[in-house]
Amino acid sequence: MRMKQFIAALLACACLISSAFAAEILPKERMVVLITIDGFPAWLWEDPTLPVPTLRKLAREGASAKAMTISNPAVTWPNHTTLVTGVTPAKHGVLYNGLLLRPAGLPPKLEPWKDKNALVRVPTVYDLAFKSGLSTAQVDWVPTTNSMTLTWEFPEIPNPNGVIEKELAAAGVIDAAGFREFTKRNPAWRDMIWTKAATHIATTRRPNLLLFHLLVTDAHNHKYGPGSPASHTAFAYADACVRELLDGIEAAGLKEKVTLVITTDHGFKTAKRIIRPNIVLRREGLLQTRGPTVASCDAYVSVLGGSAMVFVTNPEKRASVLPRLKELLAKVEGIERVVEPKDYPALGLPLPEQNGQIGDLILLAKGGYGFHVSPIGEEVVSDVTPDVYAGHHGYLNSDREMDGVFLAWGRGIKSGARLERIANLDVAPTVAALLGLEMKDVDGRVLRELLK
Secondary structure (H helix, E strand, C coil): HHHHHHHHHHHHHHHHHHHHHHHHCCHHEEEEEEEECCCCCCHHCCCCCCCCCHHHHHHHHCCCEEECCCCCCCCCCHHHHHHHCCCCHHHHHHCEEEEEEECCCCCCCCEEEHHHHHHHCCCCCCHHHHHCCEEEEECCCCCCCCCCCCEHHHHCCCCCCHHHHHHHHHHCCCHHHHHHHHCCCCCHHHHHHHHHHHHHHHHHHCCCCEEEEEEEHHHHHHHHCCCHHHHHHHHHHHHHHCCCHHHHHCCCCCHHHEEEEEEEECCCCCEHHHHHCHHHHHHHCCCCEECCEEEEECEEECCCEEEEEEEEEHHHHHHHHHHHHHHHHCCCEEEEEEEEEHHHHHHCCCCCCCCCCCCCCEEECCHHHHHHHHCCCCEEECCCCCCCEEEEECCCCCCCCCCEEEEEEEECEEEEEEEEEHHHHHHHHHHHHCCCCCCCCCCCCCCHECCC
């Protein structure tokens, strides 16, 4: 009798072990979808009237953090790069929404569509996944141009000759006019197309890692201010886009294999007063205009919303111009602080000798103020007008209004796990862990408290 009980117990154990192995999903069968909803502040998530039922449901069923510290500067491309590298901009090198060029005697200019390897100086999680034999994909993720480690793509500016683009065109999702006018059409329409592209890639290609960026929320927060009725409507639409993608994943029978990680690049705040530092430079003879444009300059200020980069554009005058700039700009209403290079590392930013794109000085705006690039006019500081954005980001990441949202749901995520605060540095190593990989030499950590 005892022998029969012993054999029965062994068989039961064998069944349990077999079931456990059967339930395990191999890395090549997993899918992690990293979604960013642009400009989604943690403070807005706390508003119970924000109409995002899909995201609320995913947060309840999955895991979340009360707040996520972002990186300086609080701009889209630098923070999207931090999310996939796990290191600060001081290390990954992306400081703007493009590569900044510094022609002598002229304002710096951005070239956004440079190759990813000309911008990003460290490995990304999609590089690691691709080189480990996993499939990768992106929809509207930046910067990724000619990355060589993305298996499928539908980029921010789609290519009518691309594989995925042709398939969507054949399905009637987008036509020739849509491709031709893509960047000129409204952001909600573009998010619609990007969502259909992400759903198509997820269900037909089943990549192990899919990066997906939604943009309409940033546009409405800028134009109308975060927390406005228009802003709430934009977030409701972004929520519907996430729902559409999730519905597609479930209909394709992939739900049990998928993990969603949903986050953002930066928060948002409203400014009531606008600072135009280039008017100061024009008055002081450091900048010359021809009509509305800058004809030449010894110095120039590029703005990032709540902060601004000050450049000496005439190297021969650097020794005399730089101290003068600091003295002039420190006196301007609304400028809280003029940051010198010695303080850059404490902000997670590179020294000028490490990255020549960084400003010679950085201006920080006080609460309620934002920067504008125009050198035209007489008022250096004025109230916000209809032709100037009310909503801004770009403030220091120590500003709690710059905190972002973070939630995770699905395979490998511990239901009900709640964290007080994480950093966006933690996202890439956590995504790697969900794929059975390890990112080395990163500043972030794996959020093991959220993982089963």
